[in-house]
Amino acid sequence: MSRSRLGPNRYGKAETHVVRVTRDGGTYHIRDLTVSVAISGDMEAVHLTGDNSAVLTTDTQKNTIFAFAGKYGIESPEAFGLLLARHFVGSQPAIHHAKVSIEEHAWDRITATGHSFARRGGETRTAVVHHDDAATHVVSGLKDLVVLNSADSEFWGYVKDEYTTLPETRDRILATEVTAQWRHASADADWEGSYPEARGHLLAAFAGTYSLSLQQTLYAMGDRLLDGLPGVCEVRLVLPNKHHFTVDLEPFALENDNEIFYAADRPYGLIEGAVVRDGAPDPGPAWS
Incomplete structure (x- = not known):
């Protein structure tokens, strides 16, 4: 008889660094994010027997981040986090909860227009999104x-x-x-x-x-x-x-x-x- 049981668990892809460049004529705009995903749900089998049939690979999570940045753009860290969290929960029946944590790294223009930037000092903007069928929580x-x-x-x-x-x-x-x-x-x-x-x-x-x-x-x-x-x-x-x-x-x-x-x-x-x-x-x- 087993003397242990599986407790709370989650897994995901940490610190995917994605940069989105948007061109407005001769003026360029940059959104520079580090995105971490953690998902949980019906994941007992992979821990207890090694059955991977419910596992959405962390490599797929990384690819989704890049694909969504290209397909939908990055309006804000919060909006991008909501988009990803809702996708992961809605697209896979085994995933019941998604947490998406984002840090934004800001850049300042060297000139009023154009494509030259300098990394801004000071603070880092953050966002965390939790989503499941019961509720969605956004923390900026x-x-x-x-x-x-x-x-x-x-x-x-x-x-x-x-x-x-x-x-x-x-x-x-x-x-x-x-x-x-x-x-x-x-x-x-x-x-x-x-x-x-x-x-x-x-x-x-x-x-x-x-x-x-x-x-x-x-x-x-x-x-x-x-x-x-x-x-x-x-x-x-x-x-x-x-x-x-x-x-x-x-x-x-x-x-x-x-x-x-x-x-x-x-x-x-x-x-x-x-x-x-x-x-x-x-x-x-x-x-x-």
Whole structure:
């Protein structure tokens, strides 16, 4: 008698890098995506007996990504993810759920028109789509967005014990590298319009909040995004505290009037949290 059973499982093709070039006369447009697919369903046989009759190969998944980019274009990461997820669930009876995760790599024009681009620094746009017969969930987001406030930040009044050495401060640099994801209430939205709006709300809240803690700033950022985008029901944020410590210049007979800082790489504080709209629908597998 077997002492084990098959638990939750999924498989797919990870990090397919697809670039779509669209030509508008002499002006070229680029969408540059890394796409990862994970599918699940009636997959017991392949694990237990090696029966591959229900397996849609990962190579086929990769080919589908390229074919759909050519056939349908790439309107946005969210729209492309929805297209793929619905296809995988709808085309194969053994597939019950599809998760499509996408990162977009942006490019800026070197000239106003033409075909020359430079890879844009800053954040990476992200999208995750879950789809099955019961529901569709779309989560937009960004990562690697580095921001810094050189004023209007304090940190004091915290618990102190025998191991506490951190001095309180009423004037500090507050810096972080934002990872944000926002869950849409429906699978029908203006993806291209809502992304810059969401990004703008996050930046406005970061810049406009007089911060007594990074936790307070996190909540302000999520609350501002929910207020500005009624179609979003939940925001999740991960904010590492990129510590900046004042440098002791006394050994060099110099004063440091909170002007010279050591930017520490690690270890760092890591602040995570969600801001949820009242009455938001159940997220289902959206965050898995």
